[in-house]
Amino acid sequence: MQLIEQITAYAAQYPTRNALVGLRGLETGGSTKVNSNSDLSYAQLFGALDALASGLQRQGIEVLGLFADNGPEWLLVDLACQQAGVTLVPLPGFFSAQQLEHTIRASGMQALLTDDCERFTPLEPVGEALGELAGLTLIEIPQATRVALPAETAKVTFTSGSTGTPRGVCLANETQYATAAALAQALVELGCARHLCLLPLATLLENVAGAYTCWLLGGTVIAPSLEKLGFHGSSQLDPAQLCRCIDECQPDSLILLPQILKLLVAQVRLGQWQAPPSLRFVAVGGGKVSPELLRQARTLGLPVFEGYGLSECGSVVALNLPGADCPGAAGRPLPHCEIRVCDGEVQVRGPRYLGYLGDSGVGSDMDGDWLATGDLGAIDKDGFLHITGRKKNLLISAFGRNISPEWVESEILLTPMLLQCVVIGDARPHCCALVFPLPGTEDAQVDRWIQAINERLPDYAQIRNWARLPAPLSFDDGLLTANGRPRRDAISHRYAESIETLYGESHAVL
Template sequence: MQLIKQLQSFAESCPARPALLGEDSEFSYAALLTAVEHIAAELRAQNISVLGLYADNGPGWLLVDLACQAAGITLVPLPAFFSQQQLVHTINTSGMQALLTDNCERFTALDEVGQALAEIAGLALIETPATDPAALPPLTAKITFTSGSTGTPRGVCLSNETQFETAAALARQLESLHSQLHLCLLPLATLLENVAGAYTSWLLGGTVVAPGLARLGLSGSSGLDPAQLCRCIDDFQPHSLILLPQILKVLVEQIQHRGWQPPRSLRFVAVGGAKVAADLLLQARSLGLPVYEGYGLSECGSVVALNLPLADRPGAAGRPLPHCEITLRNREVMVRGPRYLGYLDGTGEDEEWLATGDLGEIDGDGYLHITGRKKNILISAFGRNISPEWIESEVLLEPVVMQCVVIGDARPHCAALIFPRPGADSEQVDRWLVAVNRKLPDYAQIRNWAALPAPLTFSDGLLTANGRPRRDLIAERYHESIENLYGGVPS
């Protein structure tokens, strides 16, 4: 409720200040609060305790999010890229009684949904009668789904307090930038955009711009129209953005090869979700994108470390935000501070320090360097420990490579599965890998590669929700290609 109280304060002190803009609607802080209170009353009248939300980006999504906080309702954001099977799993395990959506057709074929009950915030309220109410941890305000080790989405239960403390810590760090206009580029069902984008902007008294995903050039699980994305950024002239590494690569390519110029309005662009090569960050900055890498995880309410204009080390994930602490245990990154309440399946760590599963280093100035995933470490046939993310970040510097997965566990050398940029030929990839290998020690060099027949996507189960490769499933899917890279002799 702290966020609602802050919005109430702004509604009283500066009621006419713009708070939320869509493609065809806008809300001042006073109008935002009025709309939130109205939607909260409608939801209370439906006697809902757990509500799903499946909708395009836009003011309606954020209004419902805030209304659930005001009404004490647990919100379950449903990513648009979930498969039908994943939607069914989410509906069943969360125990939601209803969901709001702008795409009824997506749900009409599911046995788990019933009749339409009402229209709220321009969205259809559909009954989802839960067979068994979920036993949620006390104070669960939001269930954000992340990919589990088996590929089944795993529900992370978060309190309003954890989300607020993350946003408040970010707001304190960014206050001096006077960033007053944030453009939401990621789907709002993504916790990073939800908390670090919208909430943080409101705590700074700023304006959140939330156009539909089509206006941003985004479609499906991985479709992106780079020219449309750039046009949208030009149209709104934002002060801040949040990007995934692949989107950053696309923007750099648009500058280099299409002549796009980033708007001079940009003051801060955060990039996270996966490791970013220092050279790509420096290249982006030289081209007019004020990009800073951060690090976080859903279990901690999103961001826990971030580079800043006056505290910056390219190649590092930044220093810890003031609301948390970071240490290492056997090279694994451990975080202490606001955290999740548990997983929806009843599991979760009760220890003071949360084990992230990420490997890292902390330098003498307190900057966190992520070196890989604990379970992703490759051990070569010669006993060398190799982080595939390290090599992949170097390979992905060149736009000719859209996706790269490095392999080599129990093998004599490293190889890669690569999805080249459409139109690129194998010779271009070969030349780039020669250049990359010059920067790598011999045990980490990519000796050969195979082309992926199609991009890796979340919908086919080969990427996590935040774009990381699911290496075990990729190895299974492309077993024959991998064996051919090593002479067809199984390991």
């Protein structure tokens, strides 16, 4: 059963059951930012999305942009677009003005909904406000040019590319539903009835694996503002505020990125937080997770399970589960897809994307029905998928040894005193690392930690020398991708001269 049909059925069967909950934002500087403080039952959710879908159809909108904070409004617009047959283009909050202008033109959107008009009024393609829908301002794009999107494109979601312009992935509703249905099938026995949306809703992982899956299970989706969750800007997070929000919401399930899991583990180890007993399942994905971090999290009361997916496949394709778990692996394939490893590269067959924004169709990453992911991996005898790194990131040492930098970085970043790490060593006799420590960390502390990690690594992957980064890597300076992964070529170019010194010194400050 498709998502809208399932919500309709629940509205008839359980009309008073909570479907969508919003929370009031934090008071800062004497002002309060309100996302929504109203709970919507399934009957109310059905009525609200039906009314909003009719409003979109009356406006004659075919492609709609959405730039808004997390909250019920965001999810209502998403659902209403599906019901009205409108293509939705979620705009991530980290986009620059140049990226916003490019996306507005490239997608052919005729209008956009936003809670932040100031971000758009200076942009050349943007016109006047047409009014309000779902509590958001509807802005006209007067010179919109019709774009030939792939047939059945329901959503254009953005994934990190190798350049400063993330790629728009065109998805059908059916592909998103297939992922959510497979996850609901896998999680039904856990009884997860309350899901807290912790990641930005413009992230496909959160709206498909989080909200959609919860609704297919008849549960309650909790959608606080990002400020309420402790997020500030595109990359700052207050872990204490995040923990307070989790305690207030008492969710059954969460989805985390590895760096957020690391912060939560640190809060527990410092005695500043304890995971609520309501938590039954915490999924972590979006990057390599150290098995040791997973073990630490579980020992401290966080029921964490690693998964793996990609936007081109509608999000999650493999997941560890209670009773089917292998720490360090990405899990077994979900029932809606197949996974194989060909020449060391992970390939997936099943529901997939329709093409990229601006492209004529699915590109050269397809081998028949199989999608080449660009990820390196292996499948063990028990059917668990192990991701070892990115194909394009593979380091080949001067002695011919293949080294996945993500593997070594995940080990080094186990300590809370190191916030960022980039391993280098392609065509070099050994590996070195660029690190950004927690302020106040002394060189001797970093030395001791790296020596301890080296004892767990084979000699060809050990870190012989390291250097401090002068400032944290960020998306804004072009050194991180949209989802926080290092842009290795850009980093190597930026710090080329200093990297050369690493191969003659024990450590350095760049």
